[in-house]
Amino acid sequence: MTELDEERVHVARCEAALRAMIDGARFNVVVGEHVAGDRYSAERLGRHLKSLVKELQEDTGGPPFFGRLDFGSGAAAGEHCGRRYHIGRRHISGEGGGPPLVIDWRAPVSRAFYRAGARDPRGVAVRRRFGWAEGTLTGFEDERLDRGEELGAASRIMAAEIERPRVGPMRDIVATIQPEQDDLVRADLAESICVQGAPGTGKTAVGLHRAAYLLYAHRRRLERGGVLVLGPNRAFLGYISAVLPALGEVDVEQTTVERLLARVPVSGRDGEAAARVKHDARMAEVLRRALYGRVRRPTGPIAVPDGSYRWRIPEEGFRRIVDDTRRESPPYGVGRERVTSRVVDAVRRQAEARGRTTGTAWTRTVTRAVRPFVDEVWPAVRPEEVVAGLLGDPAALAAAADGILTAEEQAAILWTRPPRTFRSARWSAADAVLLDEVAGLLERPDGYGHVIVDEAQDLSAMQCRAVARRSEYGSVTVLGDLAQGTTPWAARVWPEHLAHLGKPEARVIALTTGFRVPAAVVELANRLLGALEADVPPTRSFRSDGRLRVRQTPDLRSAVVEAVRDALRHEGSIGVIAADADAGTLAAALRDGGVSASAVTADAEGNAESAGTAPADAEGNTDGDAAPDVGGGPARVTVVPVTMAKGLEYDHVVVAEPAAIAEAEERGLNRLYVALTRAVSRLDVLHSRPLPPQIAVPDSRPLPSRTAVPDSRSLPSQADGRPR
Numbered sequence: 272m273t274e275l276d277e278e279r280v281h282v283a284r285c286e287a288a289l290r291a292m293i294d295g296a297r298f299n300v301v302v303g304e305h306v307a308g309d310r311y312s313a314e315r316l317g318r319h320l321k322s323l324v325k326e327l328q329e330d331t332g333g334p335p336f337f338g339r340l341d342f343g344s345g346a347a348a349g350e351h352c353g354r355r356y357h358i359g360r361r362h363i364s365g366e367g368g369g370p371p372l373v374i375d376w377r378a379p380v381s382r383a384f385y386r387a388g389a390r391d392p393r394g395v396a397v398r399r400r401f402g403w404a405e406g407t408l409t410g411f412e413d414e415r416l417d418r419g420e421e422l423g424a425a426s427r428i429m430a431a432e433i434e435r436p437r438v439g440p441m442r443d444i445v446a447t448i449q450p451e452q453d454d455l456v457r458a459d460l461a462e463s464i465c466v467q468g469a470p471g472t473g474k475t476a477v478g479l480h481r482a483a484y485l486l487y488a489h490r491r492r493l494e495r496g497g498v499l500v501l502g503p504n505r506a507f508l509g510y511i512s513a514v515l516p517a518l519g520e521v522d523v524e525q526t527t528v529e530r531l532l533a534r535v536p537v538s539g540r541d542g543e544a545a546a547r548v549k550h551d552a553r554m555a556e557v558l559r560r561a562l563y564g565r566v567r568r569p570t571g572p573i574a575v576p577d578g579s580y581r582w583r584i585p586e587e588g589f590r591r592i593v594d595d596t597r598r599e600s601p602p603y604g605v606g607r608e609r610v611t612s613r614v615v616d617a618v619r620r621q622a623e624a625r626g627r628t629t630g631t632a633w634t635r636t637v638t639r640a641v642r643p644f645v646d647e648v649w650p651a652v653r654p655e656e657v658v659a660g661l662l663g664d665p666a667a668l669a670a671a672a673d674g675i676l677t678a679e680e681q682a683a684i685l686w687t688r689p690p691r692t693f694r695s696a697r698w699s700a701a702d703a704v705l706l707d708e709v710a711g712l713l714e715r716p717d718g719y720g721h722v723i724v725d726e727a728q729d730l731s732a733m734q735c736r737a738v739a740r741r742s743e744y745g746s747v748t749v750l751g752d753l754a755q756g757t758t759p760w761a762a763r764v765w766p767e768h769l770a771h772l773g774k775p776e777a778r779v780i781a782l783t784t785g786f787r788v789p790a791a792v793v794e795l796a797n798r799l800l801g802a803l804e805a806d807v808p809p810t811r812s813f814r815s816d817g818r819l820r821v822r823q824t825p826d827l828r829s830a831v832v833e834a835v836r837d838a839l840r841h842e843g844s845i846g847v848i849a850a851d852a853d854a855g856t857l858a859a860a861l862r863d864g865g866v867s868a869s870a871v872t873a874d875a876e877g878n879a880e881s882a883g884t885a886p887a888d889a890e891g892n893t894d895g896d897a898a899p900d901v902g903g904g905p906a907r908v909t910v911v912p913v914t915m916a917k918g919l920e921y922d923h924v925v926v927a928e929p930a931a932i933a934e935a936e937e938r939g940l941n942r943l944y945v946a947l948t949r950a951v952s953r954l955d956v957l958h959s960r961p962l963p964p965q966i967a968v969p970d971s972r973p974l975p976s977r978t979a980v981p982d983s984r985s986l987p988s989q990a991d992g993r994p995r
């Protein structure tokens with residue numbers, strides 16, 4: 272029997288054991304319904320067991336393992352001396368209580384799979400990587416670390432995995448996590464980290480694997496708060512939605528900041544000037560003043576009838592209670608309760624001095640009697656009243672914003688036609704952020720144990736504060752790229768942003784090796800860096816494959832259709848990325864040309880990321896909001912308005928008219944940088960107008976024939992990655 276045959280026998284054992292685990296878990300669900308002592312524990316146990324079944328079922332599709340570690344006999348192997356472990360996406364128990372057939376990739380011993388090298392073998396004699404094709408084990412590759420052999424980037428299996436054409440949603444990367452990524456994935460739960468990563472360096476992948484790792488390593492501690500993943504839009508969430516379930520984690524909340532803060536329907540729209548002011552950190556103080564401006568000093572005593580008695584708190588005593596409470600700065604709602612209970616206590620002291628018994632019923636009656644007095648000085652209020660009271664009333668705004676916002680800034684956010692009541696207000700996306708700030712002043716929201724924020728560079732200071740409120744007692748993983756910032760308020764440096772996120776101490780780590788974008792494409796995109804006002808290192812590509820074509824054409828529409836037809840000859844997904852204003856025309860051109868394509872549609876919720884640009888989310892392929900396919904069946908081609916392209920990737924990308932993308936918004940070059948870095952295997956850049964100078968050939972020599980730049984060698988190389 273060959274070694275490969277032996278491994279295949281192990282595959283069969285694993286599959287049988289996994290089936291037995293599922294049957295066992297199903298059986299436990301049935302038994303669990305009968306064994307639990309009360310309804311509450313029955314429900315808890317039931318939920319746990321059912322989710323175990325769900326997890327296990329999610330797993331049955333993928334290969335049971337992807338690697339193997341053979342530990343040597345030296346002291347470095349420690350307790351693993353002479354042992355052999357298969358490493359996979361999940362633990363598979365051995366038959367009859369024997370040693371496990373597969374160890375979870377997150378277990379401590381698995382770490383050596385990602386970290387061991389010829390220089391530091393960590394007791395590992397041999398690391399084996401397995402190759403799989405359509406569920407069948409096709410081969411393996413050994414690294415004899417004990418003999419100083421290490422393949423590194425030369426591993427065929429690793430390269431094939433990284434360079435494979437992309438189809439469908441994002442996949443996990445457990446088999447090929449790189450050492451610098453592994454460090455981030457396994458960072459301590461208590462530690463907040465910020466990953467500044469060039470496009471395609473695996474930030475999103477790292478964030479999702481970190482979620483899975485933390486849930487494995489700290490399941491009990493995270494059980495209550497849970498883990499939250501925040502992404503830029505629904506198209507992105509659809510794209511990443513399969514990764515965590517494939518890793519056995521089915522209960523992680525994944526949403527956008529807009530949805531997280533959706534306490535009101537968003538139907539209004541701000542102009543850019545208003546949105547900028549509303550997203551500015553100074554609004555926090557304006558809102559705080561507006562809210563606490565409602566607290567008034569008492570102007571009289573409190574009198575509480577109690578049977579034949581009448582208790583009295585003099586104005587001075589009442590005032591002291593209110594002042595003391597304000598000084599303690601509790602959340603507004605807590606302050607209200609604190610004032611009430613302190614007044615009741617003062618009354619109780621008087622009553623008890625007169626020999627009254629003050630039980631629960633007495634407390635309830637007196638509290639009711641005290642309420643109207645407290646309402647006068649510390650009124651109950653809703654966030655909507657506070658924000659509407661501010662934006663709809665120039666005098667109230669002037670009072671709260673005095674010395675904070677200029678007269679122009681106040682004018683920019685004032686409602687020109689205030690609604691009659693806050694109930695009929697047409698709230699904008701930025702208003703929702705203000706409402707959340709006030710809600711947070713009234714009462715602390717429930718927090719998460721860990722929050723992962725993707726594309727964090729695009730959050731405003733006020734959105735960061737909303738995230739900070741939800742991770743006050745937890746930690747965060749901040750993922751972003753300053754060069755991809757496209758909102759008017761996008762971060763230009765990390766420290767200030769991290770302070771708004773409530774984690775100024777977070778460690779900032781840079782990732783620079785790109786696993787998505789081929790070298791030739793990276794070189795083109797890197798030319799934009801100098802113009803982006805972001806101090807980030809240029810990307811280096813892990814990949815030497817791939818293709819870049821830059822072509823000028825008199826007829827953009829026909830050229831796009833032709834490029835897509837050509838791309839359809841290859842395997843993999845195809846994305847046509849264009850300025851928002853051009854996306855519809857190009858989708859129509861493809862339709863007229865008989866090419867089946869779906870379209871990422873404009874946002875249904877109005878949560879545009881910046882004022883004045885169309886859009887935010889909903890990708891058809893993933894959540895059903897797409898325009899129907901012309902050809903029927905799932906389309907391989909997607910037309911993507913460029914403001915929706917963030918975080919997505921396609922095997923073949925056609926970027927249409929870079930000049931139009933660059934000039935459509937203030938940070939148009941950043942947007943172009945995002946567009947150029949979505950391609951996994953091939954990028955076509957088609958233009959009828961001159962290219963933005965940063966990506967045009969620097970010495971204005973025409974690119975070879977102006978039609979094809981087959982590989983990176985055709986582009987003048989730039990060691991420092993900066994435009995010349």
Ligand SMILES: Nc1ncnc2c1ncn2[C@@H]1O[C@H](COP(=O)(O)OP(=O)(O)OP(=O)(O)O)[C@@H](O)[C@H]1O
Pocket residue numbers: 432433441442443444447448449452468469470471472473474475476477752755786787917918919920948
């Ligand atoms: N270690 C790895 N092994 C295999 N594939 C990887 C690895 N790291 C990243 N990738 C792949 O590279 C691609 C880019 O990763 P990801 O989307 O996480 O990058 P990103 O840094 O978030 O990019 P962007 O900033 O452009 O959105 C994905 O297809 C991901 O699966």
